[in-house]
Amino acid sequence: MKKFISLRTKILISYTVVFTLFFLCLYWWSYRSSMKRSLERLTNNLKQVAIASSQQIDTEELKQLFQEGKANEEGxxxxxxxxxxxxxMEKINQLHPNIFLFTFTHPNISQLSPTDKTEIIYLVDVWRGKNPQKSVDFLESAPATSYHLQTLAEGATVYRNFYKDKWGSWITYYAPIRDSSGQIIAGIGADMQTEEINEIQKDIRERFLSFFVISYPIFFCSIIGLSHFLTTRLGKLQKYAQAVGEGNYQPDIDISDTNFMFSVFRDERMVLSKALREMAGKIKQREDLLNGIFNQVAVGIAIHDVDYRLEIVNNTLCKLLDYSENELRQQSGYFFIHPEDTVSTQEYLREICFSTNLNPTSVEKRIITKKGEVKWLEITTTIIGEREKQCFVTIFQDVTKRRFMETKLIEAANTDFLTKLPNRAYFMATLENLLQEAKNTPHQLFALLLVDLDNFKTINDSLGHLAGDKFLIDIAYSLRRCLSSSHMVARLGGDEFAILLDSITKVEDAIAVAEKIQVEISSPFYIHNQEFFTTCSIGIVLSHNQTTNSPYLRAEDLFRDADIAMYQVKNKGKGDYQVFGREMYDDFIRRLQLQNDLRKSIEKDNLIIYYQPIIDLKTGKITSIESLVRWQHPELGFLNPNKFLPIAEQSGLMISLGKLVLNKACNQLKQWQEANLIPENVCINVNVSEQQFEQGNILQQIKDVLNKTQISPHNLRIEITESIIAHQIQNITKILSEIKKLGVKIAIDDFGTGYSSLARLRNFPLNQIKIDKAFVKPLNTHPKNIKFLQGIITLCHNLELNVVCEGIETETQLEILQKLNCNYGQGYLFSKPLSREEFSLWIINQT
Incomplete structure (x- = not known):
């Protein structure tokens, strides 16, 4: 009932205000119109009196009166x-008691202009008979106004509205007085005091006020009746709508009944009643749909107040937390938040309350279910409503699996999958942070150790990748044993590891760790019940840069210098450690410059091929020619292969270098054949590196050069090292077999210096064995060497392999090898390596 009365009151006040304003406006308009009409009647009457009087005046008499009075200077x-x-004039005043006439003229009326500033002269004033003190005397002068001048100069009828002078407050009409010839001789004024007008207006106001006092109560009662008429019906409709708003979609309120007064609005009533019922049905249908969505949606939803007290929760949230709806309602949402996340969750809600950002932000927090299970939830809170009636809607989405996967991905991104050690990325980030800390503590010293396993490829290729992986896992475990808990070891990739020694005091601390690692790594490892030994090369660099005598600023520079020190060990024979020093950096720069020069020389085809003959020891005739690459450096002069081939191998230039030598050697053989300088059966021997087999597609290169030069495949022999076989490069047997099918011959170069045995060589499609000069040189002084070499030659012959002995320099060595039935020989006894031109002359001389 309270709301119904409030509605009636609102309608009553609204109608009262509106109609009262309307009534007042109407009253004011009527009052102003009456005042205006009364004033217009008065002024029109005044105008008519002035004009009529100007026409009735005896102009000749008035003219004489003025002229004689002026001549005598008195009147x-x-x-x-x-x-x-x-x-x-008095007669007219009797007819119009409130109108007073007077006449006036000007001394120079014939020459008067509207802008003249002289005075006018009053002639006759009817007011003088009533009140001589307030009238003007005959021929009394007064200042001329624009109204006087317009009348006398222009002959206009002029109205002067509400003015004051020394005789009172007036309104006046001025009219010209003309003689019989039509010439203006004077003017007449019709005055009316404003007190008369005010009395008339006061009377009008009193009549209108009486009307308002009588009619307004009647009008107000009508408004009350109309508001009651309207609010009685609206009350029922309001109650019906209020019940629907409170969730009762079928209230026990009849909104179809009405009294006889509503029969006028029957159609409108039926439409409104039907619309309310349809609205209630649709709202209920929509609410049922929303409740279904609310409880079936895949995320938890809670509606709560600013204190996080839960008011409404959906089924998904109940299942997520393992609580019933009754257990959650009216509970603080903080009770299921993980204790470590409670404070941050409170700060999050506080930020939501004071934030002006309309886009909701999300946070991820831990919760504890009723069963004690910890889950990660993504929490998104949105404010709904105005400040006075705010509520908070929070969405809870289970992201436990995603967080688990993210953790695993982070671990995978920072951890080596095989050894479970930190990987390169994590190690580099840690090293960068340590360098940043070192800027603030310049006296702090730490060391980086770069560890590279020696000959790991042999183990990996010989036993397979699974065994190699097991070996790397054992190595990682061994490295951990050598370090304290504050030190860090990471696998950079392949067989390369990095160690970070934090907070050391001197270089000897890093050396002690390196020596401990050397001992540990040199201990035997057992893989598939087989015992293996290995060594490692270690490069050591301190955080204080030895080349600039200042702390390192970048992790890349630290790694570069550690790598230089480690490769210094590799070049000296492996299995040792080396502390980085300035001289290493200088050597590195020299090697880098030499590498760049070599790259340019290969690109510009500036390398030189030297040739050395291989002689049949029985006939003394040339059977093959070995091609040997040389480099005429523009600054360093003539360089032997041992000066630049290791650089080519380390920098990846060996593939392009080998291809260059192969093409040049085959082209040169073709030229000698076309010049008939060598027999058709003479071969050209070309050395092929391990990198060419691994990455260079050597089979296709051989096919291309044979097609290009059109030499016979039987005229080409490739020489490979024992390491290619020992390392068991993938598909090496297949590649060599394909090369042999082409008709190309294959030889093992420098046999006896590597890891292979004759027993293993029988598994490969070889034609020839070249015995290293180290076995030939001591033949003059050591008889045992003769027997050893004889055994090798005999075994090779049994394997149907031709034998070439390298490094023959004396006649004695030649005689011994001939007696040992060695097939071919090569060395300075026959010829040193010669340039193309020199070798051409040598062939001519031999023939």
Whole structure:
């Protein structure tokens, strides 16, 4: 009932205000119109009196009266002519008691202009008979106004509205007085005091006020009746709508009944009632749909107040937390938040309350379910409503699996999958942070150790990748044993590891760790019940840069210098450690410059091929020619292969270098054949590196050069090292077999210096064995060497392999090898390596 009365009151006030304003506006308009009309009637009457009076005046008499009075410079109101003029003015005053006439003229009326500033002269004034003190005397002068001048100069009828002078407050109409010839001789004014007008207006106001006092109560009662008429029906409709708003979609309120007064609005009532019922049905249908969505949606939803007290929760949230709806309602949402995340969750809600950002932000927090299970939830809170009636809607989404996967991905991104050690990325980030800390503590010293396993490829290729992986896992475990808990070891990739020694005091601390690692790594490892031994090369660099005598600023520079020190060990024979020093950096720069020069020389085809003959020891005739690469450096002069081939191998230039030598050697053989300088059966021997087999597609290169030069495949022999076989490069047997099918011959170069045995060589499609000069040189002094070499030659012959002995320099060595039935020989005894031109001359001389 309270809301119904409030509605009636609102309608009553609204109608009262509206209609009262309307009534007042109407009253004011009527009042102003009446005032205006009354004033217009008065002024029109005043105008008519002024005009009529100007036409009735005896102009000749008035003219004489003025002229004689002016000539004598005096005038008298006792003059009969004056009284005659005054009499007819008084008659008009009797007819119009509130109108007073007077006449006036100007001394120079014939020459008067509207802008003249002289004075006018009053002639006859009817007011003089009523109140001589307030009237003007005959021929009294007064300042001329624009109204006087317009009347006298222009002959206009002029109205002067509400003005004051020394005689009172007036409104006046001025009219010209003309003689019989139509010439203006004077003017007449019709005055009316404003007190008369005010009395008339006061009377009008009193009549209108009486009307308002009588009619407004009647009007107000009508408004009350109309508001009651309207609010009685609206009350039921309001109650019905209020019940629907409170969730009762079928209230026990009849909104179809009405009294006889509503019959006028029957159609409108039926439409409104039907619309309310349809609205209630649709709202219930929509609410049922929303409740279904609310409880079936895949995320938890809670509606709560600013204190996080839960008011409404959906089924998904109940299942997520393992609580019933009754257990959650009216509970603080903080009770299921993980204790370590409670404070941050409170700060999050506080930020939501004071934030002006309309886009909701999300946070991820831990919760504890009723069963004690810890889950990660993504929490998104949104404010709904105005400040006075705010509520908070929070969405909870289970992201436990995603967080688990993210953790695993982070671990995978920072951890080596095989050894479970930190990987390169994590190690580099840690090293960068340590360098940043070192800027603030310049006296702090730490060391980086770069560890590279020696000959790991042999183990990996010989036993397979699974065994190699097991070996790397054992190595990682061994490295951990050598370090304290504050130190860090990471696998950079392949067989390369990095160690970070934090907070050391001197270089000897790093050396002690390196020596401990050397001992540990040199201990035997057992893989598939087989015992293996290995060594490692270690490069050591301190955080204080030895080349600039200042702390390192970048992790890349630290790694570069550690790598230089480690490769210094590799070049010296492996299995040792080396502390980085300035001289290493200088050597590195020299090697880098030499590498760049070599790259340019290969690109510009500036390398030189030297040739050395291989002689049949029985006939003394040339059977093959070995091609040997040389480099004429523009600054360093003539360089032997041992000066630049290791650089080519380390920098990846060996593939392009080998391809260059192969093409040049085959082209040169073709030229000698076309010049008939060598027999058709003579071969050209070309050395092929391990990198060419691994990455260079050597089979296709051989096919291309044979097609290009059109030499016979039987005229080409490739020489490979024992390491290619020992390392068991993938598909090496297949590649060599394909090369042999082409008709190309294959030889093992420098046999005896590597890891292979004759027993293993029988598994490969070889044609020839070249015995290293180290076995030939001691033949003059050591008889045992002769027997050893004889055994090798005999075994090779049994394997159907031709034998070439390298490094023959004396006749004695030649005689011994001939007796040992060695097939071919190569060495300075026959010829040193010669340039193309020199070798051409040598062939000519031999023939």
């Amino acid at each position: 008298s109101s006792d003059d009969p002519r004056y009284k005659s003029q005054l009499q007819w």
